[in-house]
Amino acid sequence: MSSQEYSANYNDFAGSSPINALEFFVKSLISKTVYTAFPVTVTAVERTGTGSGAGYVTVKPLLMPRNVEAQGIAVTTIPKLPYFRLQHGTAAVVCDPKVGDMGLAVVAKHDISNVNGDNTPKVPATFREFDRSDSFYIGGFWGPAPSTFIHIEDSGEITVEAPASVVIKTDSCTINGKTIQLNGSTSISLNSPQINLNGAISGGGSGGANATFSGDVKAKGVSLTTHVHTGVQAGNTTSGQPQQ
Incomplete structure (x- = not known):
């Protein structure tokens, strides 16, 4: 069939054209066997916290396949997908997924079951390609309004909101600023074998302080x-x- 004949036959109502029927068959075959990325929700988590590297999640697709009558077909969960953590070397931001989180499953081209965190290349365990089970989970889409967060703006402002507590562990800590203010609604405690105060000390308020x-x-x-x-x-x- 020439390109002119193909163009003349190809339209939304030319389902009987052999070339259109072949195209429909190929697209249908690809759509049922090749996955790229799809939205999911987390149903189970192997949270590792700070004890080791990132763990795994079990997810359920948020989009249901349709039958010929355009009705949704029930989806099944996909286990043991490695989840993303912002990390380089041994430095990381630990904010592991939780059940109910929504994210994206990104499908690898080959079987990733032999990839286990060792950074040496591996031979795929099978010949399967673009399979949903060979996905990586990236979270953080949608979700409720956060109550514990770090808010960074390019205006130069950073806000840390932690309703329960903030713990900083380090051998040395330096804070440089033109003005530094500590507000404790109940009390402020400084615990150290030696406390050095360099500079004038004055009581606050009009009546001074005790x-x-x-x-x-x-x-x-x-x-x-x-x-x-x-x-x-x-x-x-x-x-x-x-x-x-």
């Missing part, structure tokens, strides 16, 4: 609790300076 210390306080070696005064005498005069 300070309570359970131990002794020294200024230039003079004890607040045990120091004595020089030049003491009876009468209305004041004493001299504290004696070291």
Whole structure:
């Protein structure tokens, strides 16, 4: 069949054309055997936390195949898909998936069952290609409004929202800023064998502030609790300076 004959026969109503029938058959065959990517929801998770690398999820497709009457056909779950974690080397942002999350299953070209985290090339275990079971899960689509998050804007603002707690573990921590403010609605505690304050210290508010210390306080070696005064005498005069 010439290209002109093909063009003349190819339209939405030319289903009886041999070339159109062949095209329909090929497309139908491909659509039933080749997968690229499809939306899914997580039904089970092997969450590893910070104890090891990223784990696996079991997912269920969010799109149902249709029968000839355009009715949905029930879908089945797909087990053990490796999930994505933002990581390089041993540095990572750990935010593993949870049941109910929605994401995308990205299908590999070959069987990935021999790929287990070792970064050396592997021979595919079978000859299957573009199979749903050989997928990788990428999450973070849709979902409810977050209550615990890190919000970054290119305006230079970063907000960390953690209703329960924030824990930072490090050997050294430095915060540089023009103004730094700590607000504790109940209390603020500093725990260290030695605390160094460099700079003027003043009480806040119009009436100043009260300070309570359970131990002794020294200024230039003079004890607040045990120091004595020089030049003491009876009468209305004041004493001299504290004696070291």
